[in-house]
Each structure stands twice: as structure tokens, then as C-alpha cells.
Amino acid sequence: MLTKKIIIANWKMNLSLAETVGLTKKFKEKFAGFNQGEVVICPANLALSQAAKILKGSQLKLGAQNVFWEDKGMYTGEISADMLVEAGCQYVIIGHSERRKYLFENYEMIHKKVRAVLETAKLTPIVCIGETIEEKESDRRDFVLVEQLQQALSGIDVFGNQQIIVAYEPVWAIGTGTAIEPSEAEYAHKIIRLALNDMFGMRIISQNFKIIYGGSINSKNVKKFAALENMDGLLVGGVGLKVDDFSKVVKSIINLPAGRPVKN
Numbered sequence: 001m002l003t004k005k006i007i008i009a010n011w012k013m014n015l016s017l018a019e020t021v022g023l024t025k026k027f028k029e030k031f032a033g034f035n036q037g038e039v040v041i042c043p044a045n046l047a048l049s050q051a052a053k054i055l056k057g058s059q060l061k062l063g064a065q066n067v068f069w070e071d072k073g074m075y076t077g078e079i080s081a082d083m084l085v086e087a088g089c090q091y092v093i094i095g096h097s098e099r100r101k102y103l104f105e106n107y108e109m110i111h112k113k114v115r116a117v118l119e120t121a122k123l124t125p126i127v128c129i130g131e132t133i134e135e136k137e138s139d140r141r142d143f144v145l146v147e148q149l150q151q152a153l154s155g156i157d158v159f160g161n162q163q164i165i166v167a168y169e170p171v172w173a174i175g176t177g178t179a180i181e182p183s184e185a186e187y188a189h190k191i192i193r194l195a196l197n198d199m200f201g202m203r204i205i206s207q208n209f210k211i212i213y214g215g216s217i218n219s220k221n222v223k224k225f226a227a228l229e230n231m232d233g234l235l236v237g238g239v240g241l242k243v244d245d246f247s248k249v250v251k252s253i254i255n256l257p258a259g260r261p262v263k264n
């Protein structure tokens, strides 16, 4: 059973290189010696190598926000799983709804990315799923979640200690300031767990998978999520850009008193 909770900060396209360097240093300082949970930062590709250098000797882990499915070749603008490993990444976000919306990433692309990442055996994919407001309002959420899981993960073999993280991010809750009701998240996570159980079996799910929530988490509403049974962690956007607030989120999730403040 994987017990440590994971909290992932997706910095999206919010920070310049200089700002990323500054914030990474603050994170490193804030989380010095922290090992009660796993904290991951996901800066833009531009800043990955520098962030990796800063994070040397710290418990914090590095992730990327996207990956391409081929190893190398004529794929202008793309980056491979091996390149991310070389840059110092241990995690990579796949199929974020912003990429599905603005870059037209579809099921097939997401599936190929998951496969490519698992082939390296050195990266943990963070596979994002979640319904849109139209799907929610037409009562199709459960179907959509199962469909997205099947499209992303069907036919995939999971070996050894390979981890896979499924991030449930209801599209309509991202960046709005209003997270969904924790009970709704718990229900959705149960649906996800049941669907994964069907696909891989319970042993693999408890050993190799984590299910986390993302969408407008902040230092106040996080407390209600902390006690949920089927929640292995969080994927955060906005709150991940403020080290003190982010630290409160982390401490809430793993039930520790908040640490000393660091200036933003």
C-alpha cells in the first residue's frame, strides 16, 4: 500500500525563468527536511534543468507539464520522456484539460503519451481526467470518468513499483476559486477506483496507483478534503504559486502544524 500523500504544484505558464528560480529556492527552503509526504513542483520546460539543480539535496521532486510520445525525430516543439528524465524530472502531467482544450489533445494522444512514459520506467505519469460543466449538468460524469480512464489506460501493463497517478480535475472547478464539494470528490474517486479495479485488479491499484484531486484547492477549503478516504493527494494550480499558502495546504493534507513563514 502506498501511504505517503502527494501534493503536486502545477505552475502552468505563469512564471518566467527568473521567477521560477526564485520560487523553487523558496520551496526548497520551506520544505527542508520534509519527508512526511511527497511534494512535486512542475515548472515550464524552459526552467526544468535549473529547477533540478536547485532541488539537488532536497526532498522535493520535479515534474513536467507535458511530454511527447516519440523518442526523438522530426517533431518540432515537442519534448520526449527521456529528455524530461535527463532534465531531472520524476513526474509528468499528461492530458491536462487545458491541453485538451487549447491544443486539442485527444484520447489517442493521451494514451500514447502514457505508454511512452511507462516505457522509460523512470517517470510517473499524472493522468488528468474530469468532466466539463456540460457533462456534469447532463448527468454524464460517471460515464465520462470511466471512458477517460479506459481510453488512457486500457491495454497498459503495470510492472514492479511503477506508479501511476490519476488526477481527478473537474474542468469546471479549475481556476474558478470554488472547489467541488468534498463529498462529490470522494464519490468521483470511488468511481475511479472501481473502474481501475476492473481494469487492473485490486492488488495493482493499491500498490501502483494514487488518485488525487485538483481544482481550486486553497489553504481554507483544503481541510475538508484532508479526511477523505479515497484521496491520496492533490494537484494544485493557483495556490502552488504562493509558498506559504501552499505549505498550509500540504500541512493540512498530512495533518502537521504549519511551518515557519517564507516571504513570497
Ligand code: 13P
Binding pocket: 010, 096, 169, 173, 174, 175, 176, 177, 214, 215, 216, 217, 235, 236, 237, 238, 239
Ligand atoms: P487551480 O488549483 O488553480 O484551480 O488549478 C488546478 C489545476 O489545473 C492543476 O493542474
